[in-house]
Amino acid sequence: KCLNGGYSMGxxxxxxxxxxxxxxxxxIETRFGSQAELKAAIALYKSYGVSCTADIVLNHRAxxxxxxxxxxxxxxxxxxAGVLSGKSKWHWDSFHPNNYCYSDEGSFGGxxxxxxxxxxxxxxxxxxMAWLKVAANAGFDSWRFDYVKGFASWVxxxxxxxxxxxxxxxxxxDANTTLLNTWAYNSGASVFxxxxxYTMKDICNNTGGGGYLPNVFNSxxxxASKWDARAVTFVGNHDTDEIYSDKMMAYAFTLTYKGYPIIYWKDYYNYGLATGGGYGTGWGNGxxxxxxxxxxxxxxxxxxxILKSNDxxxxxxxxxxxxxxxPGYIVIINDNSSAWKGGYVTTSNSYLKNKTLKAYAWSSSKSGQNYAPANQFCSSTGSVQVWAAPRGYAVYSVNGL
Structure with a gap:
């Protein structure tokens, strides 16, 4: 329960x-419901094999x-002292400043x-936190730590x-990958x-194609290009949703590249990006x-x-x-505002060689261009043409799957 009761986001x-x-x-209930409803929701998710993550606010209390x-x-x-659960009944000495230390890395909202x-x-x-993991109490499996700039990584x-x-x-x-790397190393956790x-924001929102697409490979x-095992990639979330043009280009990258990608529920359920409205062979483009x-x-x-990064x-x-x-895949993303782009690349993936490749996913925000590229044959040496529509992408793999 939070200071703002039934209005609080937590x-x-x-x-x-x-x-x-x-x-x-x-x-009695929080903004999102009762404890019984929370437990039932978590149990239902788990019955479908979905892990549940709690959003943990450690920096402050209200x-x-x-x-x-x-x-x-x-x-x-x-x-x-007045919390009705009777637990975590803290006083001034559990906050800054106290007799042990004056402050830590940051504070929030007063x-x-x-x-x-x-x-x-x-x-x-x-x-x-151990209590939260018990199914009789909640049943969470994992943690999202909020505002970690505000306290030490050892916490x-x-x-x-x-x-x-x-x-x-x-x-x-923070967009400083050295800072992200240091925090991930010291905490043992992944990091958004x-x-x-912000790199994808600059590319996607520049609808004239003036962004430099290979920047996504720059560590x-x-x-994700520096320490992919600890990178949680995203295209938008409840705090920041600033990619307002050609967002599917960003999803094409995060969902097929390194890292641990997440999907913003509004993009999937509210903004129509789940299927994307594609046509042609019926595979869609969302x-x-x-x-x-x-x-x-x-x-x-x-x-x-990486197969192509010099254009x-x-x-x-x-x-x-x-x-x-x-069998794996080949992905091409095209930032050009008006022309199809592509050409020959050479794959080392033996599962793709001597096979006809089909674009199983594609997209373009340009009128009349949102259709699947033609199938392409990959030679025994791995040479194959790949193409994508303007401001779009294509994901190729073995035809017939």
Missing amino acids: YDPYDYYDLGQYNQMGT GGASEYNPKTGGNTWTSF YPDVCYSAGLAYTDTKTW VKDMRAATGNPFSVGELW DFALY TLAF IKQLVWCREKLAAGGPSIS GDWIAYQSGGYSTAA
Whole structure:
């Protein structure tokens, strides 16, 4: 339960153990429902093999009562003795400043800034996160750590260790790939690839084709090209949704390239990008088909090598194959605003050689251009032509799958 009760999105946490079962802050249920409904939703997701990630706010706490703070010589809103769960009943010494330390890496919104070097916060938070993993309480599997710029990376490392080192991702809102790399190394967690997000924004929103497409391969401009095992790539989210043109070009890259891609639910369910409105052979050109390509053609884990990166208008890369059922693919993305782009590339993927290749996914935002490229034959040496429509892409693999 949060300070703003039934109106809160969850970023002003008050009682960590109130998931919609206590009457406080003006409501019993949270904005999203009751604890029973949360548990039922998580159980249903898991029945379909979907892991559930909790959004964890560790930087600050909100809604405490006023109490005298001997460190400041005045009153602060740091008494949580009144939480109805009766747990994590912190006082001023669990926040900055206290007798142990004055501050940490950052604060947010004027809320009391949690200190993990003194007081009860460190041990209580480990206990709470372990509680969240239990199905009788919630049943979460993994963590998204909010605003990790506000506290030390060792806090994330220790919280992960206390909960079995599950998959975790940190929201480090910065495009500096060196900073992202350092945080991922020190915390042991993955990190959102804001660098790639802003690189793709510059390319996609430049509808005249003036962006430099090979920048997506530059390890200083894309964390997925620096440390793909720790990069969580995205095209938009609830905080930032600034790619307003040719967003499918960005999805074509993140869903077929290295890293751990995520899909913004509004893009899929609200903005019509799930199927994309394609026509022709019936395969369509939306997010759903790109997911199919990643899962079916690259077994969910593409092994990427670059085939073309010396032209500002178009790039090409391949995923290695795993079997005849998952033979890999070749991706071409075209930034040009008016012309089809492509040409010969040479693949090392033996599953594609001596085969006719078909474009299983494609797209173009240009009127009259949104249709599948023609099939192409890949020679025994791996030489094959690949083509994509203006401001579009194509994903080629063995015909007949």
